Amino acid sequence: MSERKRIDARSTQELLKVYLVMGSPNCTKNPVFVLEEAIKGGITLFQFREKGEGSLADRSKYALGKELMQLCRQHRIPFIVNDDVDLAVALDADGVHIGQEDEPVEAVRCKIGNKMLGVSAHTYEEALSAAQQGADYLGLGPIYPTQTKSDAKSVQGLSLIQELRGRGLMIPIVGIGGITAENAGAVMKAGADGVAVVTAISQSERIEESTKLLRDSVIFC
Numbered sequence: 064m065s066e067r068k069r070i071d072a073r074s075t076q077e078l079l080k081v082y083l084v085m086g087s088p089n090c091t092k093n094p095v096f097v098l099e100e101a102i103k104g105g106i107t108l109f110q111f112r113e114k115g116e117g118s119l120a121d122r123s124k125y126a127l128g129k130e131l132m133q134l135c136r137q138h139r140i141p142f143i144v145n146d147d148v149d150l151a152v153a154l155d156a157d158g159v160h161i162g163q164e165d166e167p168v169e170a171v172r173c174k175i176g177n178k179m180l181g182v183s184a185h186t187y188e189e190a191l192s193a194a195q196q197g198a199d200y201l202g203l204g205p206i207y208p209t210q211t212k213s214d215a216k217s218v219q220g221l222s223l224i225q226e227l228r229g230r231g232l233m234i235p236i237v238g239i240g241g242i243t244a245e246n247a248g249a250v251m252k253a254g255a256d257g258v259a260v261v262t263a264i265s266q267s268e269r270i271e272e273s274t275k276l277l278r279d280s281v282i283f284c
């Protein structure tokens with residue numbers, strides 16, 4: 064593992080602005096093409112989430128992850144792995160995203176050193192605990208209804224983001240779930256630092272254009 068410093072909150076906030084989350088089951092086109100177009104459109108962070116029906120495993124998952132990571136590296140987009148801490152370490156990815164049903168935050172922090180660590184939270188208590196145990200950012204959602212995650216918790220709207228900010232939690236936050244260029248501004252105004260999307264980019268007919276629209280709605284909200 065290469066030496067790296069733990070990322071600071073300001074840099075994390077910048078990276079969270081336009082966060083693409085996807086894996087091969089989310090794409091109707093080649094995932095490498097999808098990522099290339101999304102990079103042209105201005106994504107700021109990428110999460111490899113190879114999950115769900117038809118997802119790749121073992122060597123094919125590793126191979127796709129490596130190809131997508133190399134593309135990210137060429138464009139200086141940090142590459143985050145969802146759930147699979149061992150894969151993140153094997154690839155020497157830039158970070159990991161875990162949820163409440165995944166490995167405990169402290170155990171993952173021990174395994175990944177200073178790589179970026181994102182943690183999903185659904186309550187103030189989960190958010191506080193993740194922040195105290197070493198998360199670099201929180202993923203909050205689903206903010207709006209989503210078809211992408213079949214085991215998603217109930218839709219939370221903007222209330223949890225507003226509650227966390229209202230109670231003084233300053234950790235970087237990204238909203239996820241049903242986010243589009245039309246509703247991204249509201250997520251930012253509620254107190255998020257960025258938006259994470261699957262469908263709005265990976266299922267778009269014009270990926271570069273859709274990414275630019277999303278980026279504009281985040282930056283100019």
Ligand SMILES: Cc1ncc(COP(=O)(O)OP(=O)(O)O)c(N)n1
Nearest residue numbers: 146160161162163183202203239259
């Ligand atoms: C940025 C971001 N936020 C939340 C999630 C959801 O993580 P989790 O609850 O572990 O669910 P899965 O994605 O693993 O199904 C995420 N992946 N990314």
Ligand SMILES: Cc1ncsc1CCOP(=O)(O)O
Nearest residue numbers: 205209211240241260261262
């Ligand atoms: C991974 C995840 N976690 C909460 S909602 C969600 C899926 C978001 O996908 P979409 O942007 O297509 O609604």
Ligand SMILES: [Mg+2]
Nearest residue numbers: 146161162165
């Ligand atoms: Mg998970």
